[in-house]
Amino acid sequence: MKIQFGFNGGRKYKLIWRSLIILMVFCLALLGLHLAFNLVIKLPRNAKSPVDGVLVLGGSISREIYAAKLAQQNPKIPILITRGSPDPCIVWVFQRAKSPMNNVWLEICSRSTFTNFMFGVPILENWQVQKVKLITSGTHIARAKWLAKILLGSHGIWVDLIVAPEKGVPGNHESWAKTGVDLTRSVIWAFLSQIIKPHCSEVYRLSGVDLEAWEDRNFACERQGGLKQNSRGASHRYSALKATRPRVGHGVQAFEVTSKDSHFVRP
Template identity: 55%
Template sequence: MDTLYSSLLFVICCLYFLTNNRHQITRSAGGIFRTHERIWASGRLSAIQRLRRFIGLGLLSLIVLLFSLLLINVLKLPTAASGPVDAFFVLGGTLRREIHVADLAKQYPETRILISQGSKDPCNLLVFQRAKAPIHQVWLERCADSTFDNFYFNISLLQQWGVRKVRLITSTSHVPRAKWMAQILLGAHGIWVEPDITADWGIPKHPEFPLKTGLDITRSLVWALLSQVIKPKCSKVMPLSVVDVEAWRKRGRLKCEPQSGLKLD
C-alpha cells in the first residue's frame, strides 16, 4: 500500500500548505501587477487592481482544481490495487529487463507490454523470438531520454489503454528512485504500481546517488500536479512486430549486449 500512502501524504501536505497560505498565494499571484500608486475613480477599484485580483483568484482556482483532480485519482488506487495487472511497463536499461518481460509474455500473452527506450529495436525482437514469446501486444516507445521521461511520455498512453494496474519492470540498481517516481507519477493518475525487480548485469553504467534521486522526486511531485491537465504524447511509438532485423543487419548496426547471448548472424 506504499503507493497509496505516499500519494495521500503528498496530497495532504499540499492541501495543508494551500489552506494555511491561501492569502499569501493570492497576494503573490497578483504581486506582479502591484503599483506604488492606488488609483481610485468614482469609488471603484482601478483596472490594474481588478486585474490583479482576477489573476490571483484565477490561479488559486487552478490550484484547487489540480489538487481536486489529484485527490480523485488517488482515491481510485485501492480499487486498482485489487484488480489484475493491465500492462507490463519496462523502463529501458539493459536487455535483462526485456528478457524478463519476454518470459512474462509467454505466461500472459494478452497483457500489453510497453518498453520505454532501452536496447535497440532488433535486439528486443530477437529476445522475444529466442524466448518464443508472442509479440502482438508489445510496443516500443522511443521518446524518453531519462527515467523521468519514461513516465512523462507514457502516462497518457497507459491511460489511453485503460490501464489501472501496471507491473513496473526495472533493475535492482534503479531502485528506489524509479519505484518512488512511478508511485508518485502513476499513482497521481489512479494507476497502481506493482514493482518487478530484476538483477543487474555487472556494475551499472549510471550509478544512483542521493542528489539525483532527490531532484527526480522533486520534479515528479510537481509534475504529478501539472500532468492532471497537461498530457504530453510521444510520436515515436511502434509495435515490435514491425521491426526489420535484416535491414539493421544490412546497415551493419545490429549490435546487442554481449551478456544477452543473442545470435546476431
C-alpha cells in the same frame, strides 16, 4: 483629467490581476481535487484489480528478457518498453523466447527515468490500465519505486515492482542528488500532468520493427543478452557481443490480466 485616467487605469489593472489570481487559485483547487480523487479513491480501488499492463524501464536488456517471459505467460497483456535496447535486440530476445510480439509496444521519445514515466503514463492511461507491473533493475529500484509511486499513483495507477535478474557490474550509478532532483520534479509534474499529457509520436509495435532497415546501422546488444547481430538481421544465431550498457537484481511470477486495445500505430 490625466490624474483621473491614471486612477481608473490603476483600478482596472488591479481588477485584472485580482481576477487572474482568483482564476489561478480556482484551477489549482480543481487540480488538487482531481489529484486527491486519484490518490484516495482510484488508487486503493485499483490495488485490488488484476494486473492489466506492464511497463519496462529501458536501461538493461535483462529487463526485456524478463518481459519476454511475461509475454509468453500472459500473451494478452499489453507491454510498454520505454527507451529500451536497440529494436533488433528486443526482437531477437522475444524470438528466442518464442514470445508473442503483437501486444508489445516500444516508446523511444524518453531520455531518462523521469521521461520514461512522463511519456509512459499517458499511454497507460489511454490503455485504461489500472494496475501495472513495473520492471527495473536492482540498483535502479529505489529511484524507480519513488517515481512510480508519485507519477503513476497520482493518476490512480497501482504499481507492482519487479526486479529483473541481472548479471555483471551495473553501468548506471545512482546518487542521492539524482534521486532528489527527480523526486522534486516528479512532485511538480504530478500536479501538472493532470492536465498536460505529453504525446510521443514514436510509439510502435515490436512486431512492426523492420529488421532489414537496421542491417547497416551501427549497434550492438548487451553481452548478458547472449545475442548476435548479423547481416541478415532476423537470424536466430546468438552469441555474445561486447556489452554497451551493462546494468544490474529477481523472480518471475505469473498473473492474470485483461487486455486493452491500443490505438497507436507505427509512425
